[in-house]
Amino acid sequence: KQEVTQxxxxxxxxxxxxxxxxxxxxxxxxxxxxxxxxxxxxxLTSLLLIQSSQREQTSGRLNASLDxxxxxxxxxxxxxxxxxxxxxxxxxxxxxxxxVFGKGTKLTVNP
Amino acid sequence: xxxxxxxxxHEVTEMGQEVTxxxxxxxxxxxxxxxxxxxxxxxxxxxYFNNNVPIDDxxxxxxxxxxxxxxxxxSTLKIQPSEPRDSAVYFCASSWGGAQGHGYTFGSGTRxxxx
Numbered sequence: 392k393q394e395v396t397q398x399x400x401x402x403x404x405x406x407x408x409x410x411x412x413x414x415x416x417x418x419x420x421x422x423x424x425x426x427x428x429x430x431x432x433x434x435l436t437s438l439l440l441i442q443s444s445q446r447e448q449t450s451g452r453l454n455a456s457l458d459x460x461x462x463x464x465x466x467x468x469x470x471x472x473x474x475x476x477x478x479x480x481x482x483x484x485x486x487x488x489x490x491v492f493g494k495g496t497k498l499t500v501n502p
Numbered sequence: 503x504x505x506x507x508x509x510x511x512h513e514v515t516e517m518g519q520e521v522t523x524x525x526x527x528x529x530x531x532x533x534x535x536x537x538x539x540x541x542x543x544x545x546x547x548x549x550y551f552n553n554n555v556p557i558d559d560x561x562x563x564x565x566x567x568x569x570x571x572x573x574x575x576x577s578t579l580k581i582q583p584s585e586p587r588d589s590a591v592y593f594c595a596s597s598w599g600g601a602q603g604h605g606y607t608f609g610s611g612t613r614x615x616x617x
């Protein structure tokens with residue numbers, strides 16, 4: 392059974408800092424990995440999707456990497472801003488269409 | 503595109519009542535998913551459909567829960583009878599591309615409170 396772990400559970404940083412969120416998964420047989428953002432009381436917004444054949448994806452100040460063999464992914468946020476404050480969720484898709492989620496990292500960026 | 507549309511946004515009901523949650527997926531998407539989110543357990547998949555057919559309902563907690571997808575543009579999740587422990591946020595998501603993985607789009611969720 393696939394399990395996804397995100398560390399740390401919460402992170403607080405000053406504005407402008409570069410930061411890394413970590414995600415690990417137990418079964419490396421995945422089709423893709425997706426990072427989402429969730430604001431309080433809101434739904435999930437897809438940030439980046441990395442196919443299993445890819446190593447990384449970039450969107451603006453966000454960069455996500457994938458090391459399938461070691462079961463790890465990182466989300467790098469450059470020059471963090473208060474508007475980046477949210478919960479970031481990592482999810483993997485395996486042999487079926489199901490996404491298995493981690494419990495997220497709650498990020499607070501202080502002005 | 504209006505995205506995945508869920509209704510209602512909030513639902514407060516008394517224990518024992520029937521609750522029906524609704525979802526309209528993105529046009530052209532052939533898979534639909536129902537997830538439940540709680541503080542304790544995070545996001546859990548309840549059931550998913552592909553081409554309107556239920557594929558995996560192993561996440562449905564018990565017989566009180568049922569889901570239907572009568573056509574490609576509509577799905578319901580029903581809880582009967584509802585219990586306080588069903589209180590959670592229920593998300594619907596849709597995708598296309600099957601196992602090749604072309605990404606999910608989530609709705610805004612229905613916050614259910616059973617008192």
